[in-house]
Amino acid sequence: MINKTPKEELSHNQTALAMMKPYQQITIQDCGEPLVAIPLEKFAVEFPHAYQKLGAPYHLSSVDSPYYLRQSVLDRLLIAQLQLQENHPHWKILIFDAYRPVEVQQFMVDYSFEQLLKQRGITQQSLSAEQHQSILTEVYQFWAAPSLDPATPPPHSTGAAVDITLVDQTGTLLNMGSEIDEISPRSYPNYFENSSDLIEQSHHQNRQILFQVMKTAGFQQHPNEWWHFSWGDQLWAWLTNQQNPEENAIAKYGRYSS
Ligand SMILES: C[C@@H](N)C(=O)N[C@H](C)C(=O)O
Numbered sequence: 001m002i003n004k005t006p007k008e009e010l011s012h013n014q015t016a017l018a019m020m021k022p023y024q025q026i027t028i029q030d031c032g033e034p035l036v037a038i039p040l041e042k043f044a045v046e047f048p049h050a051y052q053k054l055g056a057p058y059h060l061s062s063v064d065s066p067y068y069l070r071q072s073v074l075d076r077l078l079i080a081q082l083q084l085q086e087n088h089p090h091w092k093i094l095i096f097d098a099y100r101p102v103e104v105q106q107f108m109v110d111y112s113f114e115q116l117l118k119q120r121g122i123t124q125q126s127l128s129a130e131q132h133q134s135i136l137t138e139v140y141q142f143w144a145a146p147s148l149d150p151a152t153p154p155p156h157s158t159g160a161a162v163d164i165t166l167v168d169q170t171g172t173l174l175n176m177g178s179e180i181d182e183i184s185p186r187s188y189p190n191y192f193e194n195s196s197d198l199i200e201q202s203h204h205q206n207r208q209i210l211f212q213v214m215k216t217a218g219f220q221q222h223p224n225e226w227w228h229f230s231w232g233d234q235l236w237a238w239l240t241n242q243q244n245p246e247e248n249a250i251a252k253y254g255r256y257s258s
């Protein structure tokens with residue numbers, strides 16, 4: 001992990017502020033619903049969890065597992081899976097990530113920044129201020145800022161967001177054409193929509209199956225990420241209002257604190 005100097009810390013925080021997203025202006029009135037354990041036997045899941053494998057600090061939180069969601073969000077995820085199984089018996093939703101403490105959000109932002117440096121063969125020593133800024137901007141297109149401000153919680157820290165994919169009746173992952181968390185345009189939900197390549201068309205169809213069942217259950221999809229869905233958080237409310245301005249939706253969930 002990169003140990004940030006105070007100057008770098010300031011620069012990370014300034015970039016996060018400068019990159020405030022429009023959905024972060026949405027009012028939050030937390031309904032106080034509990035965070036509940038996901039019944040993992042009903043879904044598909046990978047063990048060990050991807051971020052726990054990387055050493056993410058779940059132990060700092062009172063909820064020390066990613067497999068938690070707010071009650072109504074879990075209810076809707078179960079509805080989405082039933083919807084999926086109407087057309088695809090025995091297929092399952094694979095839960096990649098759900099509740100994420102802010103400490104883990106910070107860890108993953110730092111990790112993703114470090115990975116991009118590695119991929120581009122840039123060392124900390126040779127990193128210019130411009131490169132630093134531009135790589136951080138890329139990271140924040142896919143990761144929410146690890147804000148501790150109650151008015152701008154990272155979506156997963158509310159317990160209302162979930163990162164998922166699909167497995168078929170044999171437990172095999174459907175090919176979505178890119179890995180979860182890939183920082184690239186291939187992660188955009190409709191990236192393969194107009195492809196003439198048959199394999200890429202099947203990636204799009206698979207993404208559409210996931211999108212449709214989640215939409216039916218009331219979820220909104222992150223505009224840059226085929227795998228990220230939420231119900232009741234600020235992004236959900238903002239997207240709902242974009243689609244139907246008369247809704248005036250506000251967020252039902254803020255950062256979860258026990
Ligand atoms: C990158 C992905 N795992 C994710 O969860 N992104 C959203 C926007 C987040 O950080 O809340």
Ligand SMILES: [Zn+2]
Nearest residue numbers: 161162163228
């Ligand atoms: Zn997510």
